[in-house]
Amino acid sequence: MHETTPRKRGDTRERILDAAESAVLEKGFASTSIDELIAAVGVTKSGFFYHFKDKGELARALLSRYVARENVLFDELFDRADELNEDPLHGFLVGLKMLAEMLADLPNGHPGCLVAAYCYQDRLFDREVRALTRQAVLGWRARFRKRLEEIAARYPMRVAVDLDDLADMLSVIADGGIILSKAVHDKDALPRQVMLYRDFVRTVFLGT
Amino acid sequence: MHETTPRKRGDTRERILDAAESAVLEKGFASTSIDELIAAVGVTKSGFFYHFKDKGELARALLSRYVARENVLFDELFDRADELNEDPLHGFLVGLKMLAEMLADLPNGHPGCLVAAYCYQDRLFDREVRALTRQAVLGWRARFRKRLEEIAARYPMRVAVDLDDLADMLSVIADGGIILSKAVHDKDALPRQVMLYRDFVRTVFLGT
DNA sequence: GTTCAAGTGTACTTGCGGTACAGTTGTGGG
DNA sequence: CCCACAACTGTACCGCAAGTACACTTGAAC
Numbered sequence: 001m002h003e004t005t006p007r008k009r010g011d012t013r014e015r016i017l018d019a020a021e022s023a024v025l026e027k028g029f030a031s032t033s034i035d036e037l038i039a040a041v042g043v044t045k046s047g048f049f050y051h052f053k054d055k056g057e058l059a060r061a062l063l064s065r066y067v068a069r070e071n072v073l074f075d076e077l078f079d080r081a082d083e084l085n086e087d088p089l090h091g092f093l094v095g096l097k098m099l100a101e102m103l104a105d106l107p108n109g110h111p112g113c114l115v116a117a118y119c120y121q122d123r124l125f126d127r128e129v130r131a132l133t134r135q136a137v138l139g140w141r142a143r144f145r146k147r148l149e150e151i152a153a154r155y156p157m158r159v160a161v162d163l164d165d166l167a168d169m170l171s172v173i174a175d176g177g178i179i180l181s182k183a184v185h186d187k188d189a190l191p192r193q194v195m196l197y198r199d200f201v202r203t204v205f206l207g208t
Numbered sequence: 209m210h211e212t213t214p215r216k217r218g219d220t221r222e223r224i225l226d227a228a229e230s231a232v233l234e235k236g237f238a239s240t241s242i243d244e245l246i247a248a249v250g251v252t253k254s255g256f257f258y259h260f261k262d263k264g265e266l267a268r269a270l271l272s273r274y275v276a277r278e279n280v281l282f283d284e285l286f287d288r289a290d291e292l293n294e295d296p297l298h299g300f301l302v303g304l305k306m307l308a309e310m311l312a313d314l315p316n317g318h319p320g321c322l323v324a325a326y327c328y329q330d331r332l333f334d335r336e337v338r339a340l341t342r343q344a345v346l347g348w349r350a351r352f353r354k355r356l357e358e359i360a361a362r363y364p365m366r367v368a369v370d371l372d373d374l375a376d377m378l379s380v381i382a383d384g385g386i387i388l389s390k391a392v393h394d395k396d397a398l399p400r401q402v403m404l405y406r407d408f409v410r411t412v413f414l415g416t
Numbered sequence: 417g418t419t420c421a422a423g424t425g426t427a428c429t430t431g432c433g434g435t436a437c438a439g440t441t442g443t444g445g446g
Numbered sequence: 447c448c449c450a451c452a453a454c455t456g457t458a459c460c461g462c463a464a465g466t467a468c469a470c471t472t473g474a475a476c
Contacts, residue, residue: 012422028329030239033463045465047423054465112328119390120325121236137391158416159407165400168388172401173377176384180376182327183345192373193380199367200408208366208415220453241432252455253434259453262434 013051015041020062025112029059029121059118059129066114067136074143077102088150089205096198100191109187116175141167151205158207166204173197221259223249228270233320237267237329267326267337274322275344282351285310296358297413304406308399317395324383349375359413366415374412381405 019040023032034055038048052058081095082088103110115133122130144167152163177190227248231240242263246256260266289303290296311318323341330338352375360371385398 025328027331028236028238030236031329031332034465035463044424046425046468049465050421050423115391116324116387117328119387120233120320120328121239122390123235124239133391134393137388141392159411161404161407162400165397165404168397169381169401169404172381172384172388174384175387176380176382179324179327179383180345180380182330183323183341184349185342189373189376192370193377196369196373196377199369200411203367203408203411203416208411242434243432254437254456255454257435258455 012041012043012047016043016048016051016058017062017065020058021066021114022111024062024114025117028117029124056126059125060132063114063118063129063132067132070136071139078147087154088147089155092147092151093198093202096194096201100194100198103194104188104191106187109181110178110190112182113175113178116178137171140171143167144170155205157204159204161204166201169200170197220249220251220255224251224256224259224266225270225273228266229274229322230319232270233322233325236325237332264334267333268340271322271326271337271340275340278344279347282348286355295362296355297363300355300359301406301410304402304409308402308406311402312396312399314395317389318386318398320390321383321386324386345379348379351375352378363413365412367412369412374409377408378405
């Protein structure tokens with residue numbers, strides 16, 4: 001009855017990561033101070049360094065957790081969409097609509113993509129972190145490419161596009177849409193862009 | 209024969225901005241130290257503070273210059289495309305192709321978008337800077353929406369999309385494509401995404 | 417009732433961002 | 447010719463944050 005045996009209440013480590021994630025997305029990694037994190041969490045500096053040997057280890061842990069969570073989220077969302085739909089195209093279109101609705105339901109808009117944040121500060125990080133961001137994006141490409149191949153096996157392509165590019169386009173729309181939403185202070189801009197991507201996918205396989 | 213009367217050779221201020229721009233795009237604003245900028249340019253700290261009263265003023269000047277340059281670039285590129293083509297749709301499609309080619313010709317890939325970098329560090333900046341990023345993105349929306357309206361006046365829309373969203377999508381593709389390119393270390397990913405956007409625009413107005 | 421994970425407390429070093437301000441230099445105008 | 451001004455240089459300083467070191471405490475599990 002143990003396995004991990006955390007401690008009394010909600011892992012301090014996780015709460016440090018929570019505080020760090022939102023701070024990094026608002027101000028960047030360099031200007032997120034350890035002092036502010038420990039103040040937010042209510043732990044001492046020694047407590048912080050007990051969990052992370054230095055700031056670099058925090059960066060790695062933050063990104064790993066983020067990527068793992070995103071993958072779980074995509075798994076659940078598109079699996080759920082597929083349960084409602086036999087056809088791979090309509091399953092994907094339903095999944096995209098669910099994604100847009102989920103994004104629209106976020107009360108303060110999407111907080112930001114850590115991979116994007118890290119890309120714009122990549123000289124701060126070691127090769128391990130850079131490899132992780134690369135693998136994350138390539139993982140999303142592989143994930144969506146697989147789905148697009150299943151669709152292309154049943155539907156003729158009305159517009160000649162490369163499936164890797166079309167798969168990448170969803171990450172591109174997500175990251176670009178987040179920036180758009182943040183820049184114009186319109187949280188609905190991101191879900192609208194996802195729906196536009198959905199229109200494109202539908203048109204590619206079903207025509208106009 | 210003066211007007212601005214700079215000084216002997218190439219404005220120091222411009223060279224500071226050059227150094228700052230590439231540093232900010234690689235490491236973020238906070239971790240771009242004034243010391244590294246003055247070392248790169250060959251000026252003293254006092255020299256720096258002669259041109260910028262503090263780091264915030266550097267941030268403002270950097271962004272203003274960036275946005276102004278981007279606008280000039282878009283003006284020139286799409287004006288040139290229109291000269292080659294009477295039709296607004298084909299002019300836009302030619303412009304997008306020229307944009308993709310220009311991006312593909314960058315030897316080290318696109319260095320990054322300052323607006324995107326600032327969005328992911330926006331708590332570092334004052335309201336003036338945030339207003340500038342907002343106006344920049346809204347300006348791009350207005351620019352491309354105007355072109356899309358000219359197209360829509362002559363071509364029926366085969367796919368029902370909002371023109372503001374379709375206009376925004378180009379900024380989204382650019383910013384997201386830059387992140388994709390940086391993340392996977394493939395400089396050609398960005399121009400391919402621009403071409404994919406072009407495919408979408410063509411399909412919206414010409415069908416499959 | 418001891419052991420171990422999960423911390424606390426205190427003290428210190430280093431480096432950077434930023435401030436302040438007086439002094440210097442080259443060039444063009446009167 | 448020299449003076450004014452833009453464009454710097456030199457020096458000195460402050461406060462904050464990252465990171466180090468290490469001795470100590472506490473609560474739960476076995």
